[in-house]
Amino acid sequence: MSRAQSEQGRAPRQAARLAIMALAGVLLPPSLAAQDQAALAPRDEAQARGKAIYQKWCAECHGETGAGDGAAATRMLPRPRDFTRATFQIRTTASGELPTDDDLRRVVDEGMPGTAMPGWKARLSPADRDAVIAYLKTFSAFFQGASPQPIALSRPPRQTAAGLAEGRAVFEKLECFKCHGTLGRGDGPSAPTLKDDWDQPIRAADLTENWMFNGGGSVPQIYTRLRTGLDGTPMPSFSDAVEAKVITDEQLWRVAQYVRSLSPASPPRPSDVIRARLTARLPAGPDDSAWAAVEAAYIPLVGQIIQKPRWFAPAINAVWVQALHDGRRLALRVAWHDRSQSPDPAWDEWLARMQRAFPDGDEPVPERQGPDRLAIQFPARLSDDLELPYFLGGNARRPVYLWRWSSQGDRLEEGRGTGLGRFTPAQGEAAGAARYERGEWALQVTRPLEPQDTAAAPAFPAGRAIPIAFYAADGSNGEDERRGALSAWYALYLDVPTPPRVYVAPVLAAVITAGLGLAAVRQAQRRNA
Amino acid sequence: MRYLWLVPFGMVLGVLGATGASRQQGGSIAGTVKFTGAPPANPKLDMSEEAACKGKYSTDPVVVVSNGALQNVLIYVKGGLPAGQKYSPPATPAVVDQEGCLYHPRTVAVMVGQPLEIRNSDPVLHNIKVVPKKNRGFNISQPTKGMKTTRTFTVEEITIPVQCNVHGWMHANLAVFAHPFFAVSGADGTFSIKGLPPGKYEIEAWHEKLGTQTLTVTVPAGGSATANFTFSAKAGG
Numbered sequence: 103m104s105r106a107q108s109e110q111g112r113a114p115r116q117a118a119r120l121a122i123m124a125l126a127g128v129l130l131p132p133s134l135a136a137q138d139q140a141a142l143a144p145r146d147e148a149q150a151r152g153k154a155i156y157q158k159w160c161a162e163c164h165g166e167t168g169a170g171d172g173a174a175a176t177r178m179l180p181r182p183r184d185f186t187r188a189t190f191q192i193r194t195t196a197s198g199e200l201p202t203d204d205d206l207r208r209v210v211d212e213g214m215p216g217t218a219m220p221g222w223k224a225r226l227s228p229a230d231r232d233a234v235i236a237y238l239k240t241f242s243a244f245f246q247g248a249s250p251q252p253i254a255l256s257r258p259p260r261q262t263a264a265g266l267a268e269g270r271a272v273f274e275k276l277e278c279f280k281c282h283g284t285l286g287r288g289d290g291p292s293a294p295t296l297k298d299d300w301d302q303p304i305r306a307a308d309l310t311e312n313w314m315f316n317g318g319g320s321v322p323q324i325y326t327r328l329r330t331g332l333d334g335t336p337m338p339s340f341s342d343a344v345e346a347k348v349i350t351d352e353q354l355w356r357v358a359q360y361v362r363s364l365s366p367a368s369p370p371r372p373s374d375v376i377r378a379r380l381t382a383r384l385p386a387g388p389d390d391s392a393w394a395a396v397e398a399a400y401i402p403l404v405g406q407i408i409q410k411p412r413w414f415a416p417a418i419n420a421v422w423v424q425a426l427h428d429g430r431r432l433a434l435r436v437a438w439h440d441r442s443q444s445p446d447p448a449w450d451e452w453l454a455r456m457q458r459a460f461p462d463g464d465e466p467v468p469e470r471q472g473p474d475r476l477a478i479q480f481p482a483r484l485s486d487d488l489e490l491p492y493f494l495g496g497n498a499r500r501p502v503y504l505w506r507w508s509s510q511g512d513r514l515e516e517g518r519g520t521g522l523g524r525f526t527p528a529q530g531e532a533a534g535a536a537r538y539e540r541g542e543w544a545l546q547v548t549r550p551l552e553p554q555d556t557a558a559a560p561a562f563p564a565g566r567a568i569p570i571a572f573y574a575a576d577g578s579n580g581e582d583e584r585r586g587a588l589s590a591w592y593a594l595y596l597d598v599p600t601p602p603r604v605y606v607a608p609v610l611a612a613v614i615t616a617g618l619g620l621a622a623v624r625q626a627q628r629r630n631a
Numbered sequence: 632m633r634y635l636w637l638v639p640f641g642m643v644l645g646v647l648g649a650t651g652a653s654r655q656q657g658g659s660i661a662g663t664v665k666f667t668g669a670p671p672a673n674p675k676l677d678m679s680e681e682a683a684c685k686g687k688y689s690t691d692p693v694v695v696v697s698n699g700a701l702q703n704v705l706i707y708v709k710g711g712l713p714a715g716q717k718y719s720p721p722a723t724p725a726v727v728d729q730e731g732c733l734y735h736p737r738t739v740a741v742m743v744g745q746p747l748e749i750r751n752s753d754p755v756l757h758n759i760k761v762v763p764k765k766n767r768g769f770n771i772s773q774p775t776k777g778m779k780t781t782r783t784f785t786v787e788e789i790t791i792p793v794q795c796n797v798h799g800w801m802h803a804n805l806a807v808f809a810h811p812f813f814a815v816s817g818a819d820g821t822f823s824i825k826g827l828p829p830g831k832y833e834i835e836a837w838h839e840k841l842g843t844q845t846l847t848v849t850v851p852a853g854g855s856a857t858a859n860f861t862f863s864a865k866a867g868g
Contacts, residue, residue, distance in 0.1 A: 189768065198761075198769030244767070276774045277756035280797045291680040295799030299762050331770045336796030338758035338772040342780045349774075448680075451799070 152237025155230050160238070163218065168241030170300075178218050179415040179459060181302055188242035189299060191332040192317040194252035197339035202250050206235045216307075216314035253329060253341065258321060258355050269360025272353045276343070278361075281306035281336065286364045287541025289441040292336075294452040294578070299334045303455040305417070306336075308439055308541075312365035314419070319365065325358035370420075373399035376570065378425035378596045384433040385426065387535050388544035393435055398422040401572055403587035408494055409522055411464035415456070416587035417441065417576035421476075429599045432551055432562050436476060436572070437544040444509060444577030445471035456580045472577035473510035475586065476545055479503065479571045480594075482518060484560050490569050493591050495522040503560055505532055505547055509577070512536050514547060516559065523583040528558045551596070567593035657853030658827035660708075664816040664836060665861045666701040670694045671840070676800055683755045684732035684798070691800055692737060693840050700820025701862055703738040703838070705790070705806055707813035708824065709845065710833035718810045720744035724781060727793070727803060729757050729773070734793065734803035738839070740813045746781045747805070749773070756797055763791040766807065790837065804839050829853075836860040 157166070163182035165171040170184030183190070192209055193201040210231050213221035222231060239245040259265060273279070281296065283289040286309030293306045312319025317327050331339030344351050376399040385392040401423055405416040417440065424435040442449045449471060457467040479502040481491050489500070496502035496519050504519040514534030517527040531553055536545040553559040562568055570593065575586030673690040695702040724746035728735045730753060741747045749759050751773035759780070760770040765788040771780055787809040795801035806813065814822035829852040836844045841862045848856040 187764070196769075197771055198767040200767075276772070277797070280756060292797050292799065296796055297799075299768070331772075333768070333770060336758065336760065336770070338760065338770040338796075340772050340774075342771045343774055343778070346778050346780070348778060 148233045149237055149240070151230065152233035152235075155226065155234045156237050159222070159226070160234065164238075168238060176460070176462060177414040179302065180217055180298065180304060181300060182218070184300065185238050185241035187299070187334075188239075188244040189334040191334055192327075193250075193330050193333065194255070194326060195250045195330060196253050196341060197331040197333060200244060200248050200250040202252055203232075203235060205252075206238070207231065210235060212318075214316050215318070216316055255322075255326060255329065256351050256355070258325065258359070259352050261321075261359050265356050266360050266363055268353065269356035269358070269363075272349055272357050273360055276340065276349070276357065278357070282309050283441075283541050285540045285542075286310050286361070287439050287441065289541030291448070293441055294446075294449040296336045297455060298336070301455075302459050303452055304335055305441065308441075309361050310364045310439070311419075312362060313369035319362070321355075321358050321362045324361050325355055328354050328358060370400035372402055374593060375399070375567070376401075376423045376425050376592060376594045378427045378432060378434075378594060380597045380599055381426045381428055384428050384431055384548060385435070385546065388435055388437070388537055388546040390546075392426075393424055396424040396426060396435075398424045398437070399592070401589050401592055403572065403574055403589050406494070406522070406573075406584065406586055406588055409584070411585055413581065413585035413587075414463075415460070415579070417579035417581065418574040418587045421572050421574060421589070423572070425594060425596075427551065427562075427564070427596050429564075430551060431548055432596065433546060433548045434478065434594075435544060435546045436478065437542060438476070438574055439542050440474055440538075440574075440576050441541055442474075442576065442578035443538045444474045446578060449578035452578060453580055460580075467580040468582065471580075472575075472582050473508045474543065474577050475509070475573070475575040475581070475583065476507045476543070477519075477573040478505040478507075478547065479519060479573070480560060481569050482560065484563070484566075484568060490591055492521075493571050494588070495519045495524065495573075497521055505534065507534050507536060507545055507547070509536070509538070509543075518558075525583075529555075530559055532559075562594075562596060564596040565598040567595055570594045658829055658850040659823055659825045659855040660827065660832070660834060660848055660850060660858050661821070661823040661855060662706075662858040662860065664701045664704045664706070664820045664822070665699050665859070666694075666696045666820075666863065667699070667861055668863045670696040671864050674800075678732055678798070678800075681732055681755060681798060683753055687731035688733055691802075692733070694838075695737075695818075697818060700816075700818070701838070701841075702816055702818050702820065703736065703804075704816040704820075704822075704860065704862070705738050705740060705804070705813065705837040706816065706822050706824065706858070706860070707740070707789070707806070707808060707835055707837075708810065708827070708832050709835040711831050712810055712812070713828070716810075718742065721811070722746075724748040726750060727805075728752050729759075729795070729801070732757075732795075732798045732801060734801060736815060737802075738790075738804040738806070738815050740806040740808060740815060741784065742811055743785060743787060743807055743809050744783055746783055749780045749782070751776060751778045757795050757801070758797055760794045760796060761791055761805065762794065763788050763807075766791070790839075806837075832856075834858045836862075838862060 161172055163172045163174050168185035170182045175182050188200055190201045193205045211221055211223045213219045279290050280292045281290045288306040288308040296304050298304045317323050328340050331337055343349055402420045403418055405413045418438050421436050421438045426433045453471055460467050482501040482503045491500035491502045498520045502519045504517055506515045515527050516530030516532045517525055519525050532547055532549040534547040536543055551562045569591045571589050571591050573586055573588045575581035671694055673693050676688055676691050678684045720742040725739050725741045726748045727739045728750045751757055754776040756774045758772045761768045765786050766784045784807040787807055789806045791805040793803035793805050812824050812827060814824050816822045827850050829850050831849045834846045834848055844860050846858050848858050850856045
């Protein structure tokens with residue numbers, strides 16, 4: 103049967119059914135008019151199942167009534183989705199439209215990178231995931247009788263160098279930099295004022311970290327977000343701009359390709375070891391071109407949520423670390439993305455919104471912006487003992503040796519730490535200098551491998567793993583010495599300089615062997631003669 | 632010609648319909664919105680981040696008073712309309728323009744189904760984010776000067792915030808009505824609502840900062856009624 107025939111057949115039957123239902127509604131009391139129980143039973147069962155799954159796995163964050171106000175919600179930024187408004191970021195439908203079931207399924211299956219939402223593919227069966235999707239749609243009347251349709255998406259043009267250049271030009275024409283920054287680090291002039299539909303602060307995406315994009319980091323995914331917008335957030339849809347012929351659809355693909363090109367080909371993998379190669383000349387500062395040739399270790403950071411005051415909304419999610427040494431001194435370069443050079447009055451509004459977002463934290467969010475901070479810690483004493491100081495700033499029994507840098511006056515302090523925020527400065531030989539440029543800090547710290555006072559600072563021996571850990575804070579985000587982002591222990595490894603005998607010994611051995619050989623030959627010749 | 636006898640009936644119906652229509656056009660409510668006392672200071676605007684708008688406006692025109700007249704007050708029939716009456720929307724769009732990184736007008740109203748035309752008269756990117764609760768919202772971009780976008784709304788909702796996230800200070804108020812009996816006070820504080828059938832009506836005046844006031848007026852058949860409102864700095868609390 104063709105589709106048209108089937109439609110034709112269905113329509114009268116449906117009309118008849120509706121008429122009977124309407125009649126029943128008039129003639130019978132509601133309980134009896136509860137229609138055909140048999141047909142609805144499986145649906146009820148699925149909904150009961152969806153509800154049970156929701157209450158078990160989802161309600162803690164999204165709330166019993168789906169309003170995004172579960173017990174854990176106030177510790178999250180972005181907040182869990184409020185289903186009652188039926189406003190969803192990740193859709194294939196036009197701005198303002200409801201998501202399709204497939205759109206919802208994708209988020210439930212894969213989770214939302216860059217947020218607290220995990221993927222549920224491994225934990226829940228397909229039927230359970232369908233049931234929970236059906237249930238969460240009951241939280242909003244908008245879904246009743248709705249059948250959202252995806253927008254028609256075109257196919258991507260082949261990526262070329264000229265295409266990327268065009269993408270960049272269109273990125274500028276569309277003023278994407280207003281929020282995302284000229285280099286895409288989420289530090290545009292409008293970034294500090296951004297809020298979502300629930301008046302919560304929201305960060306402009308750092309376009310150099312596509313593995314953190316809420317809706318996925320591939321070119322088609324980025325293009326789809328450009329077409330549909332991210333509803334509930336400041337990110338608008340650009341479909342109208344295409345329809346109004348302000349830009350072409352192909353140009354929008356070019357923007358997506360350009361945005362994708364701002365991130366590495368594959369997500370960086372955390373490196374266990376930061377390797378310091380030997381060099382003849384140490385770089386003079388964080389912008390020295392010598393650093394360009396040095397591999398960078400990616401060290402992810404997480405919010406400090408162990409000790410009070412815990413911090414659930416860290417602004418900095420990683421540092422990139424490079425190291426070099428010349429046999430006498432070590433140079434470490436740490437670079438990290440930070441949307442603001444704190445304190446910056448433009449970010450006062452952001453900080454005020456952060457205070458409102460976390461009213462019941464362990465301690466109130468500071469009223470004034472502090473400086474940006476970076477701390478690098480080592481064990482105070484390097485021993486062969488396997489036990490490391492507590493990674494959270496050490497303690498009195500096992501202190502850490504700290505480099506504490508602050509953007510206030512670009513100052514580097516050296517000293518001893520016995521816990522988060524507990525620091526005793528000491529006169530040392532570490533020297534630091536930092537620069538801020540378009541959403542990125544880069545700090546270089548240099549210190550002799552053998553300090554003059556070995557009681558105050560450990561020596562950095564070559565050829566063995568030196569434990570190292572990082573702490574970063576963004577003052578404009580209300581962060582300080584204890585509220586910020588940190589890493590676990592990693593290892594710094596200084597390449598061993600090749601000793602002179604490595605070059606001399608083989609030559610010497612060759613000379614001796616040759617000499618002995620010659621002597622032996624001479625002796626034999628003499629005997630024969 | 633079997634049904635020729637129907638013609639006189641048709642004519643009677645037609646006349647009745649016409650008088651009905653003329654009666655519909657007849658009744659009106661007009662008035663002035665005044666402001667007494669010193670108007671509250673409007674927030675300062677710093678548009679230095681946007682070269683194209685910088686210096687055009689130095690304050691956010693939340694409360695606009697001139698010669699004691701209050702502008703941007705939304706006045707509408709809140710009660711008294713015949714229940715279940717359906718009104719068809721006008722095809723003429725209501726227009727909101729973005730100029731100098733502010734919305735003009737600041738308060739705009741449309742009927743359900745009536746087009747709302749959003750224009751960009753600035754040579755910069757604006758995004759237009761409409762955040763309703765009963766209607767579906769949207770967030771669209773207008774990257775160039777001269778761009779126009781049209782949208783409609785499906786249910787009555789008073790009021791809906793309109794925002795631009797590129798320029799966080801930009802704010803407009805949108806109202807969607809199920810009937811055509813609404814107006815926004817002009818620079819001289821006046822407004823008029825036309826086409827009302829005779830009857831007793833509850834009229835509400837809404838201002839984004841100063842709150843709401845209500846009045847009851849009686850519109851005589853084919854005549855007009857007056858509804859004057861006076862706001863003061865205290866009214867909004």
